[in-house]
Amino acid sequence: MTRQRFHDHAEWLRGDGEGSDVVLSSRVRLARNFAGFSFPGRADSEERQRVAELAREHIQAIGVDPGLVWMDMEAIGNDERTVLVERHLVSTQLAKGKGPRGVAVSHPDERMAIMVNEEDHLRIQVIRSGIALSEAYESINGVDDLLEERIDYAFSRRFGYLTSCPTNVGTGIRVSVMLHLPALKHTGEMDKVRKASKAMGLAVRGFYGEGSEAVGDFFQLSNQTTLGRSERDLLTGFERDIVPKIVEYERLARKNLLDRRRAFLEDRVWRALGALQNARLMKADEAMEHLSQVRLGVVSGVLDQTGLTAAEVQQLLLFVQPGHLQKARHRTMDQAERRLERARLLREALGRAG
């Protein structure tokens, strides 16, 4: 097979780390606000500008390694903002918002991003490949400490870190893992996972978080409670109990498919690869569904002979997104054009260019 290599350095595309056959990435984010300023939703443009300037100054002064690059949301174009959303570096809300706002991104690893003037003054996030929540927390906690030396955070003894939305108040922490659960989805056990998660106060969301559908068997699992529970307690629950259990269920379901229904599994995986290698028009969601099957084929050994890696498949998950597709082709395209170009890009990447 002749394949064109697409390379990307985003942390969550690395495809390695503990449990990476099931867990794409671990993410921790903290919501923080400056004392003495209205929250962004209530502040006028002038106040938001002051917060943005202060935030930028403090973020640049803390000197993390690698350095953080500041991007002013008002100064960059719509296509660039879309790319940032697709890379999980900013939320749709920040991209589509109005007024002074921005993001500081650690370059080039993109492990850390600090959104300024989203729903809160600061939304700090750290992403790691595989199961690495404690590591992500250590990193984010360190940066939070450095910022806190310079900034008076809005904090109360009773309610903890004060946030614009009361559902984030307290620790202001959101812990989440991006899971690939094609076997559980296939066996119909995803409903059980959803119910169990809900009972534990966790939310199950899609690839692009809040409000997004679970396309291609990718699910984001995150906490909903931030008040009355410590960061450590929450992380331990995730890392010791919840995530390993789901990983175990998914692995068991995959093993059952391999042992008992191998022909069925192989057929699904190879058909998906065939569609990606031959299609002439491809929607983003359809591409993600196929790439999900191919990823399952790669990590379960079904596609060993192709030499494909999980990292390559994950990169394609990103490159089929509208913003990245446009970036790769250096132009803005309408939906019909994107479908044509997406199919072409996939053929180039997976070796049936023609």
Add this chain to the structure above:
Amino acid sequence: MTSILLSQQQKQEETREEPRPETKPATRCEACGLGFNEFRNKGLLGCAECYRAFEPALGPLLQRSHEGGGEHCGKVPSRAGEAMGRLQRLSHLRKELAVAVEMEQYEEAARLRDEIRTIERGPGAARGVAGDDA
């Protein structure tokens, strides 16, 4: 006599313990001007002071939405910790002072009053006093 005073003190303590349910929720945050109904509609607060202004109504609301956890449990900013430590020490000393006055222990009351004033002046002032003592 002492026992009467103490029971009197206890009564005061009891009434002092439960001011929260009697506090009527504010309909507007004085700091940012957000109305409680506006918060109800949008689900977003306007500023840090809103938490204080709407505390009587927010308390139970938060307890429900955070599954029974009504009080913060977790990281405390280290400088806020200093401030909070000072606030806690203050409220403790003020209680002790009230008891000392009630018990007519005037020397003790004077000492407590001095300590309270020092803390009220802030961390810089406290360090200054320590320096004078040395």
